[in-house]
Amino acid sequence: MTAAKANTPMFSRIALIGIGLIGSSISHACRRANLAREIVGSSATAATRQKALDLGLISEAFDNAADAVAGADLVILCAPVGAYAAIAAAIGPHLTPGAIVTDVGSVKAAVVRDVGPHIPAGVHFIPGHPIAGTEQSGPEAGFAELYDNRWCILTPAADADPAATAKLKLFWERLGSQVEIMDAVHHDLVLAITSHVPHLIAFNIVNTAAHLERVTDSEVIKFSAGGFRDFTRIAASDPVMWRDVFLNNKDAVLEMLGRFSEDLTVLQRAIRFGDGDVLQRMFTDARSIRRSIIQAGQDTAAPDFGRSRPADPPSPAKR
C-alpha cells in the first residue's frame, strides 16, 4: 500500500494558465517527477496552444482560462502579471472547492491585490515565485531542469491553510527547488534588488548604447565581449512580462533605484576627482559576494559562466 501510494501523483489535474518558458518548464518537471495525473492548459494564442499540444506539454488546450480550471486541483497562473486580474475574475466561479491556486509572478503584493478578491471560500490561494528563468520565451523554451537547485518563494497570507501551503511547498521541492516562505511585501523588496533593478539597468544600458552618435551600433556589437554582451542577455527577456513587473512593483523598485543612483554618484565623483582608493575599495568589496553566490550553488564557478570553455563553442577555423 505504501509503495502504491508513493506512485500516486500529488495532483489529479493541473491547469497551467499560460504556457511560456515557466509553464512549459513546470510541465516538463512535473512529468519527470510524476506529480500530476494530467496537465491541461490555456492560452489566448492559437499557435501557443498547438505548440504546447505538439510538445506534449498539456493533454488538453483551452482558449480561455475558465474552461481550463474546471476539475483542476492545482491551478498555476503563468501569464504576465498584468493579465492576472482579468484571469482571476474569469476563473473564480469555476474553481473546484479544495483546489490550490498559485502563480509564478515576479511580484507578489500586486498579485494578492489583483487575484485574492476573486478566489472563493474553500479554495486555497497561495502566491508563489520560482527564482529561475532564461532570456528565452514561449512553450518551446521550457526544460525540466529549470528549477533544479533554484529557490521558490511562497507568500501565503497569515490565515492561509497550513496543509495547502505544505502541499505546494512539497510540489516545488519535487520540481527540484528549495522553498522559502516570505511576506509578499518583503518579497517585492528583495526581488527589486536581486532581479528588477538589475533588469532595468540592463535594459537601460542597451538602449543607451543603441542611441549614441559617436559610437556606431556595429562597434557596440563587435566589441561587446568587453562586458556589454552580458547585459544584452538579460535585456533580451520578455518585454511584456517586464513591463508588468515594473508597473506592479513601483515603490520597491523606486526605492532600490534611488539607492543605486546614489551609490553610482559616489563612484562618478571618485572617477572625476581621480580617487583611486575609493574605486579600489568598492571593487574589492564586490568580489566577495560572487564567492558567496557560487558557494551557495546559485551560479557556476566556471570562468565566464563556462561559455569560454575550449570545447564549447568549437574554436573557429584560423583565418
Next chain:
Amino acid sequence: MTAAKANTPMFSRIALIGIGLIGSSISHACRRANLAREIVGSSATAATRQKALDLGLISEAFDNAADAVAGADLVILCAPVGAYAAIAAAIGPHLTPGAIVTDVGSVKAAVVRDVGPHIPAGVHFIPGHPIAGTEQSGPEAGFAELYDNRWCILTPAADADPAATAKLKLFWERLGSQVEIMDAVHHDLVLAITSHVPHLIAFNIVNTAAHLERVTDSEVIKFSAGGFRDFTRIAASDPVMWRDVFLNNKDAVLEMLGRFSEDLTVLQRAIRFGDGDVLQRMFTDARSIRRSIIQAGQDTAAPDFGRSRPADPPSPAKR
C-alpha cells in the same frame, strides 16, 4: 624553402611584462600556433614568476621588466595600465632596435601618453587591446582559446611603420582574433560604453545590494538567480586593473555615464507615472541588439549562456 619558412616562428623572443590572465593566455595561444621561438616574462611577484615557470608559460622569469626585454623582438605589456609609465621608463633603454612594443591595456590614449615618450627611435610602439577576458586573474587563469573569434583593436599612431603594424595584426590573427585598427581616442569612447560603464554599474549594484538595511546579504545571495548573479560575475574582475581603467579613461566614462543616467531617469519617471508604453517600447528595442551580437559570433545563443544546460552542472539530488 617555403615550407621551412612557414615553420619559422613569427618572433624569436617574446617578453611578457606581467603574467596574469591575459599574458598567460597569450603564451598558451602562441605555443598553439608556434608564434615564438621563446617566451620570457617578468613579474614583481615571486609567486607569480614561479607559477608561470611551473606552468611552462615562460622559459625564463625576471623580477624586473628591464632584464626581460633584452633581446626581445616583441614586448607585450600585460600589467595594469597604472604601472605602464614606470615600466616604460625602465625598459626604454634596454629595447632592441627594430623590436615591436605593444600592450593589452583597456585604455589607449593614456597608454600613448605614458609609454610613448619612453620608446626610443627605431623601436615600433603599437598599442593594442584584445576584447576578451574572464572574471578570473593570475597566471593559472589563462587558456589558449581566450582570443578565438574575439576582436583585438590596435591603435598605431599616424606615423607608425605600416610593416610593424601589419606584423602585429598577423600575430593577433594567429592568436585567433580578428583585428580592427582604430584611433586611440575613439577606442576609449567605444570601450567606455561596451566595457567600462558596464563594469562600473555591475560593481555599483553589487555594492548597493551589500549595504541595504531591509534586505539581508543572505537573501541577496539566495535569490541572485533572478538576474543579480550575472552582475556579480563582472564585478569579480580584478580591482586594481579596473581602478586603473577608470582613472585613465575619465572623460569618456563620465560622458557615457551621463548618458546612462539620463536614460535611466526616463525609465524611472515612466515607472513612477505608470507609463507602460514607454517601458514596453524600450524593453522591446533592447532585444534586437542581443540578436545582432549572437549573429556576429560575439556570444553564445544558448539560453542563460548555456549554464542552465541539463548536463552542466549535474542536476542536484532531489530533496
